[in-house]
Structures are given as structure tokens and as C-alpha cells.
Amino acid sequence: MAGHSKFKNIMHRKGAQDKKRSAMFSKLSREITVAAKMGMPDPDMNPRLRAAINAAKAQSMPKDNIQRAVDKASKGDGENYEEVRYEGYGPGGVAIIVEALTDNRNRTATNVRTAFAKNGGNLGASGAVSHGFERLGLIEYPASVGDEEKVLEAAIEAGADDVESDEDTHQIWTAIDNLHPVSRELEKALGEAEAVKLAWKPNLKTTVSADDAATLLKLIDVLDDDDDVQTVWGNYEIPDDVMEKLG
Secondary structure, X not given: OHHHHHHHHHHHHHHHHHHHHHHHHHHHHHHHHHHHHHOOOOOOOOHHHHHHHHHHHHOOOOHHHHHHHHHHHHHOOOOOOEEEEEEEEOHHHOEEEEEEEEOOHHHHHXXXXXXXXXXXXXXXXXXXXXXXXXXXXXXXXXXXXXXXXXXXXXXXXXXXXXXXXXXXXXXXXXXXXXXXXXXXXXXXXXXXXXXXXXXXXXXXXXXXXXXXXXXXXXXXXXXXXXXXXXXXXXXXXXXXXXXXXXX
């Protein structure tokens, strides 16, 4: 019986991972289609599309899926998605920005509001928290491309503004207008980035207590699981010892 239940548990986890992967591909496809509709369907002439395709490749999305998403835009097929931003506060007063692509504003607003309400937060008006963030370009590389010094040197050469490194990733920050020129230069030194995107960088971070951290992470998970939500940004910092306790 133990072996059977262990197998079932593995299958359940694999099923959950497959579902998550499928949802992620759906979001990446949506971004590719929107980017291609808003500009040229050629990634060399359309920086947003190039960033969307790079993000899809970094997640091992099949080439056929990527091409299908571009073709949808070229043929004018599919839904018309609208970009919407929501702002609010999570547990412990954490500021949160939610970016969505939706074909039904009412549905998305209801889902986002419910997620906040059920997980210790509340949705605010437009502009409620974004004044505490900077809108910047972000280029991400895995730690495996090299140590902090190597990445810092490459970033300075490429014209980036700032680098933040930890044991998993290197985050390279630029002004919005410099995002794609800097990413092209970095590609020569470090190879293709894991992600090239516009981001919200908090001016100040809020340290989250152990009591609030679990609820906050649940809120972020619920938002991430919503099909319409593309990205969730926050000004939270969860100490390592708290993360260890949460396991």
C-alpha cells in the first residue's frame, strides 16, 4: 500500500507540474500574440516580441507553439487582449502590483479582488502603490553563467545601471530605453538571457514576519495561478530563516 500511495503522490505532483507548465505556456503564448499584434511580427524589429520569445525559449516552450502564437497575431486570429494593472496591499502592508492581459476586464478584476480579500490583502486604486516602484528594464541570467565579478564587468561594458546577484540568479537593471541594446551586448559576453522584460523595482523593501509570510506566499500563488495574470511584483523581503521554517 505504501508503494501504491507513494506512486499516486508522485503522479499527483507530476499532474500538478504539468498543469502549471501548461498554464505557463498559455501565458507566454498570450504575451507573444499581444506583442506581435502591437508591433511587427518580426522579433528583430519588435523588441517586446523578441523579449517574449526569449522568455518562452528560456522555459523550453516548443518552437511550434511560439510560431503558432506569432501566426495568430499576423492572421488577426484569437481574442483581443487588453493590458490591465492592479495595485494593492498584501499581508504585513506589502505593496503588490499585478499585471494582466485579459479579454474580460470584469472577470479579471473580480478574480484579483477576491484573491486579495481571501489572503489578507486589499485591492487599492490605480497608482496606490506604483509610486513606490521604478519602472525599469530587467535582464536575468542563471548563476551558472559566471560569478558576480564576471557578470558585473559584462554589465558595465554593456551599459547597464545596476546588478544584483544571489546564489540562483543575476539580475541586471537598465533604463527602459536601454533594455534591448544592453541585452544584445550582454548576449555577446554571457549568451542568451533567461529573461528580458520590463519590471517594477521597489524603492524600499518591506521585511515580512513569519506570521505574514505564509499568507503572502499563498496570495502570490493564487494570483500566479490566474490565467489572466502575467506577472506579480512586490516590495517584500522574506528573511532566510523564515523561508526555512515555511519549508
